[in-house]
Amino acid sequence: MxxxxxxxxxxxxxxxxxxxxxxxxxxEIAHFPETLDPRDExxxxxxxxxxxxxxxxxxxxxxxxxxKETLSQLPNLKLLLTTGARNLSLDIAYLSERGIPVAGTVxxxxxxxxxxxxxxxxxxxxxxxxxxxxxxxxxxxxWQGSLGVSLAxxxxxxxxxxKLGSAVAKIAIGAFSMKVIAWSANLxxxxxxxxxxxxxxxxxxxxxxxxxxxxxxxxDVVSLHNVLSERSRGTVGRxxxxxxxxTALLVNTSRGPLIDERALLDVLNAGGIQGAAIxxxxxxxxxxxxxWRTTAWGHDGRSEVILSPHMGYGDEQIHGWYDEDTSIPVxxxxxxxxEPTPAPIALSPPATHPGLLRVVRSTKAFASGAYSEVxxxxxxxxxxxxxxxxxxxxxxxxxxxxxSHIELNSDLVFCNxxxxxxxxxxxxxxEVRVVDERPLxxxxxxxxxxxxxxxxxxxxxxxxxxxxxKCKGLIEGAKGMSRKDLEGYWLxxxxxxxxxxxxxxxxx
Numbered sequence: 080m081x082x083x084x085x086x087x088x089x090x091x092x093x094x095x096x097x098x099x100x101x102x103x104x105x106x107e108i109a110h111f112p113e114t115l116d117p118r119d120e121x122x123x124x125x126x127x128x129x130x131x132x133x134x135x136x137x138x139x140x141x142x143x144x145x146x147k148e149t150l151s152q153l154p155n156l157k158l159l160l161t162t163g164a165r166n167l168s169l170d171i172a173y174l175s176e177r178g179i180p181v182a183g184t185v186x187x188x189x190x191x192x193x194x195x196x197x198x199x200x201x202x203x204x205x206x207x208x209x210x211x212x213x214x215x216x217x218x219x220x221x222w223q224g225s226l227g228v229s230l231a232x233x234x235x236x237x238x239x240x241x242k243l244g245s246a247v248a249k250i251a252i253g254a255f256s257m258k259v260i261a262w263s264a265n266l267x268x269x270x271x272x273x274x275x276x277x278x279x280x281x282x283x284x285x286x287x288x289x290x291x292x293x294x295x296x297x298x299d300v301v302s303l304h305n306v307l308s309e310r311s312r313g314t315v316g317r318x319x320x321x322x323x324x325x326t327a328l329l330v331n332t333s334r335g336p337l338i339d340e341r342a343l344l345d346v347l348n349a350g351g352i353q354g355a356a357i358x359x360x361x362x363x364x365x366x367x368x369x370x371w372r373t374t375a376w377g378h379d380g381r382s383e384v385i386l387s388p389h390m391g392y393g394d395e396q397i398h399g400w401y402d403e404d405t406s407i408p409v410x411x412x413x414x415x416x417x418e419p420t421p422a423p424i425a426l427s428p429p430a431t432h433p434g435l436l437r438v439v440r441s442t443k444a445f446a447s448g449a450y451s452e453v454x455x456x457x458x459x460x461x462x463x464x465x466x467x468x469x470x471x472x473x474x475x476x477x478x479x480x481x482x483s484h485i486e487l488n489s490d491l492v493f494c495n496x497x498x499x500x501x502x503x504x505x506x507x508x509x510e511v512r513v514v515d516e517r518p519l520x521x522x523x524x525x526x527x528x529x530x531x532x533x534x535x536x537x538x539x540x541x542x543x544x545x546x547x548x549k550c551k552g553l554i555e556g557a558k559g560m561s562r563k564d565l566e567g568y569w570l571x572x573x574x575x576x577x578x579x580x581x582x583x584x585x586x587x
Contacts, residue, residue: 098401144168194391201356236298244304277468354383431489497526
């Protein structure tokens, strides 16, 4: 019997090999450190040829996207691994349709996240001219150049006030006595206050600015922390860049396409802002002939520019990810996916609602559940959501607005999906209520209809709720569902808003 074939992709620094050495007597392992971009037709053909023999593929973050067009040409694929707990470049719906499991990793160092640390490294390097002065000293060009920028009292503008944006903002206040303003498409002051309190700061610490141009005009430093989606692509364009102060600094450690690259290059070539620090690009790796690499930044009136090669998450945690991937059982046979793809993640939230619900745990992934300890009439309040903190889209989060999510941080996280739910999660009132159609009886499973809050699931899954003809099958979120499919379900206001936007965009 031939050995299973295992491909490790995009390991730029050659870190993975020692972590998988113990499998070499049982698994045929191949390393492909050079990224092929499937968006380019020629490279996609080469990628398919490269990967067709393999049973298992390990992707490093989102460096190589895997959509249906590529996956459909990989007939031997039986398991797809990824580093990190979320990978938006994977076509989860198609993988589920094929019965191919996907597993991710969640081990991270404790304390301030790596990307937050890197964001502040770039802000400080740009404000204090560290790379430029370092190069000048080593070349003998000068002793002291221009003066550094003092951040104290300045205004940090955060685009996206999720987990990372909130952490960056907290440091701005605590370490540098900066003011913090925030903007995202549907950010309110109430949500900004929740993010501040979730960061251990008083209400009002983060000021939500509703008018986008005003936000960019007011900030001395703008830092991007949005999740990339079709809605957020090009968030920073010519109009936003033109509104920025000539002394402003722009930092992007999120995703390259959040900024209109051509517009930013034009502004920086004209010296329209003082400087930019960029960690993320499109495509990656950055081509050798890219204008980012070849332009003499900081000379002849151009803005100062600092570049780093997508290192926001690139620290020692990568070793932990590879160790975690080696712990995943590799089953070399097709697996029918009947529930969300398992990831090696152990949830242990505190028992925050004793006497109200009980959690029945299972060693099987996603098989734990919550059950009611009380009987309540239809429409009654079941629980207030009081322990939540700002988060990003993940399989454990709940969506609170078109571009915002929270982590529940409570045993309510064990309330599973059902197409005949017992509860409604009202994420605008931050409360959980019994459905209007029927009462809740002690012992009932506590479930809610995921598309009532989730526009696009972080991990689509095949529903097995046992609701017969009412079962919707593949659950991807409300985005892919028709109005008829959603008929009769209570929906959060942000889902109604997004449905109206979708319907308005459809041809008559």
